[in-house]
Amino acid sequence: MIALVNIKNSRTNLEHDQKKESEIASNRKVIHLRVYRKNPKQGKSSHFDKFEVPVQRWTTVLDALLHAKGYLDNSIAIRYSCRMASCGSCGMKINGIPRLACYTKVSEIDENIITCEPLPNFPIIRDLVTDFSDFFEHHRAMEPFIHNPNADIVDKNSLTEFIQSPKDVERYLQSSYCIKCGLCYSACPSVGTDTKFPGPQALAQAYRYFADNRDDATQSRLDIVDTKHGIWRCHFAGSCSVVCPKGVDPALGIQLLRGHLVSFSKNDKKLAESRTRSLGKI
Amino acid sequence: MKSFKEDKIYWDSNRRENREGLKAWLNPSRYGWERISYWLQRLTGVFLLIYFVGHVIETSSLVDGKDAWNAMLELTQTTWGHLFLILVIGTSTFHSANGIRLLFTETGRGLGKPGRPDYPYSPVSLNYRQKSGIWIALILAATAMLYGANILFAGE
Amino acid sequence: MLMLKESQIMKIHYISGVAALFVVAVHILIRLPVVTGMPFSMSLEYENVVANYQNIAYAVLLESMLVLIAIHGFNGLRIILLEFRQNIVWENGVTVFTLVAMIALIAYGTRTILIANGLG
Numbered sequence: 265m266i267a268l269v270n271i272k273n274s275r276t277n278l279e280h281d282q283k284k285e286s287e288i289a290s291n292r293k294v295i296h297l298r299v300y301r302k303n304p305k306q307g308k309s310s311h312f313d314k315f316e317v318p319v320q321r322w323t324t325v326l327d328a329l330l331h332a333k334g335y336l337d338n339s340i341a342i343r344y345s346c347r348m349a350s351c352g353s354c355g356m357k358i359n360g361i362p363r364l365a366c367y368t369k370v371s372e373i374d375e376n377i378i379t380c381e382p383l384p385n386f387p388i389i390r391d392l393v394t395d396f397s398d399f400f401e402h403h404r405a406m407e408p409f410i411h412n413p414n415a416d417i418v419d420k421n422s423l424t425e426f427i428q429s430p431k432d433v434e435r436y437l438q439s440s441y442c443i444k445c446g447l448c449y450s451a452c453p454s455v456g457t458d459t460k461f462p463g464p465q466a467l468a469q470a471y472r473y474f475a476d477n478r479d480d481a482t483q484s485r486l487d488i489v490d491t492k493h494g495i496w497r498c499h500f501a502g503s504c505s506v507v508c509p510k511g512v513d514p515a516l517g518i519q520l521l522r523g524h525l526v527s528f529s530k531n532d533k534k535l536a537e538s539r540t541r542s543l544g545k546i
Numbered sequence: 547m548k549s550f551k552e553d554k555i556y557w558d559s560n561r562r563e564n565r566e567g568l569k570a571w572l573n574p575s576r577y578g579w580e581r582i583s584y585w586l587q588r589l590t591g592v593f594l595l596i597y598f599v600g601h602v603i604e605t606s607s608l609v610d611g612k613d614a615w616n617a618m619l620e621l622t623q624t625t626w627g628h629l630f631l632i633l634v635i636g637t638s639t640f641h642s643a644n645g646i647r648l649l650f651t652e653t654g655r656g657l658g659k660p661g662r663p664d665y666p667y668s669p670v671s672l673n674y675r676q677k678s679g680i681w682i683a684l685i686l687a688a689t690a691m692l693y694g695a696n697i698l699f700a701g702e
Numbered sequence: 703m704l705m706l707k708e709s710q711i712m713k714i715h716y717i718s719g720v721a722a723l724f725v726v727a728v729h730i731l732i733r734l735p736v737v738t739g740m741p742f743s744m745s746l747e748y749e750n751v752v753a754n755y756q757n758i759a760y761a762v763l764l765e766s767m768l769v770l771i772a773i774h775g776f777n778g779l780r781i782i783l784l785e786f787r788q789n790i791v792w793e794n795g796v797t798v799f800t801l802v803a804m805i806a807l808i809a810y811g812t813r814t815i816l817i818a819n820g821l822g
Contacts, residue, residue: 511667
């Protein structure tokens with residue numbers, strides 16, 4: 265009896281597998297992948313290579329690119345790592361809009377030709393790989409760390425606790441989700457021409473540390489961004505927030521920070537600052 | 547503290563490589579209404595500044611007497627002159643109304659509060675207030691243009 | 703302007719923009735047939751315009767409009783040009799050019815107002 269049931273089960277499984285395979289076959293289609301090719305070391309000319317890639321409903325653009333690289337042309341240069349929108353390595357312009365290749369399904373683009381280009385506003389290293397040095401330089405210029413003379417990291421005994429309420433955390437949490445993928449930087453019209461403008465990513469980080477009540481460098485943070493090519497070169501085109509794959513909403517952080525710069529927004533006395541003041545360090 | 551000015555890397559000409567350049571300013575498509583508003587605000591601003599300089603110069607003919615003033619009117623009070631003035635009315639209305647919206651948003655008002663982002667990550671700053679503000683500015687500009695046309699061409 | 707912080711310049715930009723909106727509104731309203739009681743083209747006749755300029759309150763309105771729009775407009779131009787190219791010569795040149803152009807336009811417009819008002 266048991267043997268009969270097993271045979272019946274294996275038959276059902278086989279039928280199920282066959283049905284699944286035919287479903288997959290019916291889902292499979294071929295798209296044309298246009299890939300930007302340029303090797304600055306071998307000259308300035310660039311061109312597009314076209315590949316026919318089989319895709320399924322769940323195929324991402326990164327999957328399609330890796331298929332092309334694996335089976336059709338192994339010289340395509342792509343940068344990628346986590347494949348799950350966590351590392352921010354595979355940013356590129358896909359059909360005219362900066363997106364993460366691993367986070368963009370071929371099916372959602374709904375076009376038969378998918379054009380992959382390097383992120384605009386970043387110098388090209390090769391093909392789809394761009395140089396993030398300037399981008400990180402702008403990020404570094406924002407001093408993306410907590411300034412707090414009370415947090416003594418050398419003498420562990422004098423470490424003090426900074427309790428934050430959920431409300432305190434929510435003020436900067438979303439800005440701290442930035443994965444530095446550079447999509448906002450390449451979508452921003454001001455970055456397009458202004459090389460000194462820090463860009464949405466760096467300015468959102470300036471807000472992130474400004475809004476953190478463990479940080480007590482309020483004024484110096486405002487001074488860093490209040491320059492000729494600083495925060496005022498943002499004109500709220502909102503493109504950064506449109507393309508952000510992590511919901512950081514850089515445009516929001518930038519405008520909120522500007523509210524503080526023009527003294528329109530109330531700057532709550534920070535816990536860190538009051539503590540520093542009480543210890544006579546300011 | 548390192549300032550942007552002192553950092554010599556910012557003078558490196560390579561930094562212009564692969565920048566979108568003027569295309570980023572002039573192509574308002576792809577990114578939604580806020581980008582269109584940015585484009586229109588900038589275009590209308592430049593147009594209005596040119597008009598303003600021209601207007602100051604044209605009205606200066608007043609000091610040269612009645613003949614000079616009438617000669618200037620003959621040049622400007624034509625059908626094409628009126629159509630140009632209607633464009634000025636529309637652009638100035640849009641620039642003003644959208645400028646008021648931007649005054650609020652660029653000083654941190656009407657944007658919503660930062661919070662825990664949830665998938666599919668709809669940005670709170672690009673909310674209905676912004677979109678309706680842009681639409682109101684466009685509708686006001688169209689209405690002002692119609693009213694202006696009515697006044698300018700009624701006397702003809 | 704060189705000594706001001708960018709946030710201070712932008713505050714001036716916003717305030718001049720809003721203030722200009724009000725004075726321009728009065729400037730346009732004064733030309734509307736429902737206010738003047740005459741067709742638009744008639745309100746532009748030499749005698750009517752000179753009469754406008756000789757009204758001290760209107761002359762003050764025109765002067766404030768001239769100053770406010772010049773500040774707002776030329777600062778807007780400075781912003782656009784600063785974003786366009788970045789090097790010391792260009793940036794200083796833009797600041798000086800916009801300042802000089804603004805002052806020159808204000809001076810030229812003021813001359814018209816003063817002469818038409820009968821003070822010049």
